[in-house]
Amino acid sequence: MPNFSLQDQVFFDAAAQFQTPFHLYCEKNIRETARRLAAAFHGVPDFREYFAVKALPTPGVLRILKDEGCGVDCASLTELMLADSCGFTGKDIMFSANAVPPEEFALARKLGAYINLDDITHVEILRQNGGIPEEICMRFNPGGTFRIGNTIMGDPGDAKYGMTREQLTEALVSMKNDGVKRFGLHSFLSSNTTDPTYYPALAKLLFETGKELMEETGIPLSFINLSGGIGIPYLPDAPVADIDAIGAGVSAMYDEVFTQNGISGVAIKTELGRYMTGPNGWLVTHVTNEKNIHKHYIGLDASACDLMRPAMYGAYHHITIPGKEHLPHDQQVDVTGSLCENNDKFAIDRMLPQLDIGDLLVIHDTGAHGLSMGYNYNGKLRCKEVLYHEDGFFEMIRRAETPRDYFNTLDVDPAWTQLEEKYSI
Numbered sequence: 001m002p003n004f005s006l007q008d009q010v011f012f013d014a015a016a017q018f019q020t021p022f023h024l025y026c027e028k029n030i031r032e033t034a035r036r037l038a039a040a041f042h043g044v045p046d047f048r049e050y051f052a053v054k055a056l057p058t059p060g061v062l063r064i065l066k067d068e069g070c071g072v073d074c075a076s077l078t079e080l081m082l083a084d085s086c087g088f089t090g091k092d093i094m095f096s097a098n099a100v101p102p103e104e105f106a107l108a109r110k111l112g113a114y115i116n117l118d119d120i121t122h123v124e125i126l127r128q129n130g131g132i133p134e135e136i137c138m139r140f141n142p143g144g145t146f147r148i149g150n151t152i153m154g155d156p157g158d159a160k161y162g163m164t165r166e167q168l169t170e171a172l173v174s175m176k177n178d179g180v181k182r183f184g185l186h187s188f189l190s191s192n193t194t195d196p197t198y199y200p201a202l203a204k205l206l207f208e209t210g211k212e213l214m215e216e217t218g219i220p221l222s223f224i225n226l227s228g229g230i231g232i233p234y235l236p237d238a239p240v241a242d243i244d245a246i247g248a249g250v251s252a253m254y255d256e257v258f259t260q261n262g263i264s265g266v267a268i269k270t271e272l273g274r275y276m277t278g279p280n281g282w283l284v285t286h287v288t289n290e291k292n293i294h295k296h297y298i299g300l301d302a303s304a305c306d307l308m309r310p311a312m313y314g315a316y317h318h319i320t321i322p323g324k325e326h327l328p329h330d331q332q333v334d335v336t337g338s339l340c341e342n343n344d345k346f347a348i349d350r351m352l353p354q355l356d357i358g359d360l361l362v363i364h365d366t367g368a369h370g371l372s373m374g375y376n377y378n379g380k381l382r383c384k385e386v387l388y389h390e391d392g393f394f395e396m397i398r399r400a401e402t403p404r405d406y407f408n409t410l411d412v413d414p415a416w417t418q419l420e421e422k423y424s425i
């Protein structure tokens with residue numbers, strides 16, 4: 001298993017160089033994760049990971065993943081622009097958007113990206129915005145609940161994504177007249193799961209459905225896209241996803257459904273986000289306030305604007321105090337940000353060592369769906385991102401927002417330049 005933790009000294013060194021708060025990402029871990037994934041899927045043809053850009057949309061990280069051979073999964077105009085600006089082109093890009101504005105299809109087509117079609121109504125929209133490509137990806141929603149044995153893995157029947165089984169056939173038959181020559185099949189049925197049976201079960205469903213569709217429509221199946229969903233252990237004692245077992249499970253299913261039925265050459269793609277970068281990021285903060293009322297509160301220089309998951313989902317993120325981890329964790333505290341919003345808490349009733357104002361506090365597993373979910377409530381400015389390079393130096397890969405960024409979309413009087421002077425910012 002990879003060791004995702006960093007030495008306390010790395011956090012001290014980074015904080016000596018950059019004012020907190022910031023997200024710190026580890027290049028070495030990201031590269032190792034990409035290599036382990038590729039190795040785990042060596043048994044299936046043409047495996048490729050398309051990193052879900054929304055998880056960590058920063059060129060300093062996207063370029064590392066590109067270097068490791070990954071493509072990107074995009075879902076909006078700006079994500080497409082970001083991918084293009086990082087050198088991803090053509091089939092390096094998967095465009096998986098739903099309720100998509102028509103002009104975004106046109107840009108995706110111009111870049112030569114795969115289109116992952118979310119709905120049957122998109123067929124006509126795509127015809128008129130860039131045209132139907134020769135190779136198209138179809139997003140499947142099987143409905144109902146997705147179970148493995150007695151375990152409910154997800155509720156596709158309540159999810160807004162994808163097409164019904166009948167619509168897949170109808171859309172493909174219709175696009176055959178537009179010259180579709182090959183198709184891929186995609187589905188995303190469970191999120192943040194470390195269960196090693198999820199991907200093989202999803203693979204079985206997609207392999208069998210793909211095979212049926214191929215027989216029904218006469219269009220060859222060129223790839224299966226297993227999408228994202230492989231989870232990470234946010235809790236210190238939670239299980240790690242056994243990626244080798246997952247890869248082997250998909251491989252066995254490939255053999256059973258495809259190879260043994262004389263089907264070969266169907267490529268396998270994934271669109272993992274969380275698994276790739278989640279454990280490889282940390283939100284580095286300082287304790288700025290302490291307050292004792294009905295509960296004991298520890299205030300930080302970061303807020304939910306920098307990491308929304310605890311406020312949004314009640315998600316657990318592990319917290320460590322560099323230099324104090326050997327001390328007894330005998331203080332029960334709520335760790336909070338500064339928003340006028342009572343859910344702005346990174347932890348509730350967490351046991352931590354005795355803390356002092358000025359202590360460094362590190363929030364773990366912030367490398368995916370962390371800063372990218374950030375927002376500007378209370379006029380808060382989102383923090384910077386720092387990359388810890390393999391050879392030990394730190395590089396700022398996204399600066400913190402400034403008041404000017406905030407005022408950029410506003411019409412203010414006096415003009416912003418005068419405000420800058422007035423407040424000497």
Ligand SMILES: *Cc1c(COP(=O)(O)O)cnc(C)c1O
Nearest residue numbers: 052096228229230271272273274
């Ligand atoms: C969010 C998303 C992903 C990545 O999900 P993770 O849980 O981060 O692995 C992949 N594909 C699509 C279409 C998504 O919307």
